[in-house]
Amino acid sequence: MWRLGTCLLLAALAGLAGCNRGPRTGLYEAVSAQELAAVDLAYHWDLVVSLERGEHLEHIWHVDENVYGLTDRGRLMAFDATSGLAKWSRDLGPANRRYFAPTHCDHVYLPATLGPGTVVTPPKDASMHQVDVVVVSSTIDAQILDRKDGHLLHRIDYTRSDFAASGPAACDSLRLYVGTVKGSFYALDLRTGLVLWSQDTGGQITAEPRLLGNILLVASRNGKMIATGVGSNTPQRLWPKVGAKPQATGDFSADFVAEERGIFAGSEDYAVYAFEPQSGQTLWRYPTGGALSRPVQVGATNVYAAADNGILYALALEPGRPQEKWTLPAGQLVLAELEGKAYIVDDHHNLIVVDAASGRLDSRLALAGLTLFVPNTKTPTIYAGNRDGLLVRIDPKPRGFLRTEKMPK
Secondary structure, eight states, X not given: OEEETTHHHHHHHHSSBOSOSSOOTTTTOOOOHHHHHTTTEEEEEEEEBOOOTTOOEEEEEEETTEEEEEETTSEEEEEETTTOOEEEEEEOSOTTSOBOOOEEEEEEXXXXXXXXXXXXXXXXXXXXXXXXXXXXXXXXXXXXXXXXXXXXEEEEXXXXXXXXXXXXXEEOSSEEEEEBTTSEEEEEETTTOOEEEEXXXXXXXXXXXXXETTEEEEEOTXXXXXXXXXXXXXXXXXXXXXXXXXXXXXXXXXXXEEETTEEXXXXXXXXXXXXXXXXXXXXXXXXXXXXXXXXXXXXXXXXXXXXXXXEEEEEEOOSSSOOEEEEEETEEEEEEEETTEEEEEETTSEEEXXXXXXXXXXXXXXXXXXXXXXXXXXXXXXXXXXXXXXEEEEEETTSOOOOEEEOOO
């Protein structure tokens, strides 16, 4: 039962983190620092988000320098990922509206006045200011917020262009890319919200579009993975050819990974696919024992796929024929890769630590009090929380961590 010693200071400064406003069962009943130390981990920071009565934390994400929390009342909060300090809080809109994962866009040039009269590629002059933004898309709009303070810079109304978004958006410094329930994906100007172009996939898009340089990758629920060149306001279809049959026989419904080593996606046809980014060639296909309706993850040497049959598959990240390295029954999500070990949460919220190469069990720990987790294979850090507002960052034990104080029983 732990929390930051600076809890009250955070509450006074930002109104985001603080002591609870009334009895809320289980709020502080998290795994102890001693238990974490037994598996060579330590709290770097932990805090309690200040929630209204009846309000709960529904989702948490880690994006670049920020950790975000979204409540069931449509409130988005941002915290510094390094220190845990609260940065800002913003009500996005009605609680019954669906809000998707936040997306970061760097070095966006915004004019002083936004509207239909704004030119598509404005000059970088005194009338422009450059800002790093976070874009939060819902089914009907996108809110473009300043990452520093959560200030609303611009709102793009999707209904004006007669479409409904079906998942998170992707963006660069000029354009916003949005998939729709009807199977089209749109490129909109970030400043004006005007549609620049659209293309049809033939299937609903629920996976987040990915940008790899100037290549936009879109997966759809008819088994297609499509790459489009977006270096200009005129799109260029790269692969596959228009009219080509889908690469998979089942849906690509979940988020996928796009990087120079390959495009890695799970399909509901019970298989993991790897595509070559430039040509779209299928590098390999690996059959699993269940549909893949959850995102695949890619670490230093492994591709991780949690199938609907309750088994986590670890595949060798090598060119050519795929090789299964090991499997983990009940494995759900990789929380971190640290010093050759994979830290995995299972379906009972136990932390399973295994050797990333062999799958050999190293240790096991019940993550008491933690029910929300951030998937992560890129940084040596675990981010987790619970619906009552607890947020934590867990690092390898040798790292220094912020002083905590024990809560009175």
